[in-house]
Amino acid sequence: MTNRLLSLLAITLISMQSIALAHxxxxxxSSRGFDTLKEPLAPCGGYDTLSAQRVQMPLKSSFIQIDSGHTAYTFVVYALLKNDPVNPDFIPSNLVQVAQGGRSYPEGACLPLTFSESVQANTNVTLQVVYNGGDGLLYQCVDALLVDSAPSFDVSKCVNADGSSKETTSENPSEPTTTPNQGSSLQIAYSLTFIVAVCISFLLV
Known part of the structure; x- marks a missing residue:
């Protein structure tokens, strides 16, 4: 009976850890880069170097496609209009919000972007996605060149897993509010949970 209970506890802890670490x-x-463990690191998920080549994105009808591990989350997308941005540039006074909302389904989601009329063609921009699934903020960035026409930009990539179009998806006005430090603390807590589960598993051998 004791071994059975320990087995159940280990399985439960590992399952909880997997869910909690959804990213x-x-x-x-494509973003600058992706690493599950670094994603809670602001401003760009641990990838602080400008991409060697900027992707061309249209000023109108532009979007970012993401894949979510959470079934519900909020997001904000910021634009940093600088040619060669570094981490200290990612401050509120420099960031322009170009998207904000929430989704109540996992997997694919198309996040439409709206740039102000003052943003002109051939402007360099770094887009920062700030994502909150409830267990800490996560970050991803992409370096782009905004243009009037971007033939290589694949509009067919804009797909919502719930079947809605990017034009009809309702937006949620609330912004992510968890601080980066909270995200890091949660990451450590989940790692400890995993270690405890592994230790219990060894006791059963």
Whole structure:
């Protein structure tokens, strides 16, 4: 009976840890880089170097496609209009919000972007996605060049897993509010949970 209870506890802890560490990926256009353990690190999920080549994105009808591990989350997308941005540049006074909302389904989601009329063609921009699934903020960035026409930009990539179009998906006005430090603390807590589960498993051998 004791071994059975320990087995159940180990399985439960591992399952909880897997759910808690659910993340998101930027699937289109591709982000600077992705690492599950670094994703809670602001401003760009641990990838602080400008991409060697910027992706061309249209000023109008532009979007970012993500894949979510959470079934419900909120997000904000910021634009940093600088040619060669570094981490200290990611401050509120420099960031322009171009998208905000929430989703109540997992997997693919198309996040439409709206740039102000003051943003002109051939402007360099770094787009920062701030994602909150309830267990800490996660970050991804993409370096882009905004243009009037971007033939290589694949509009067919804009797909919502719930079947809605990007134009009709309702937005949630609430912003992610968890601080980066909270995200890091939660990450440590989940890692400890996993270690405890592994130790219990060894006791059963």
């Amino acid at each position: 998101f990926t930027m699937t289109y256009p």
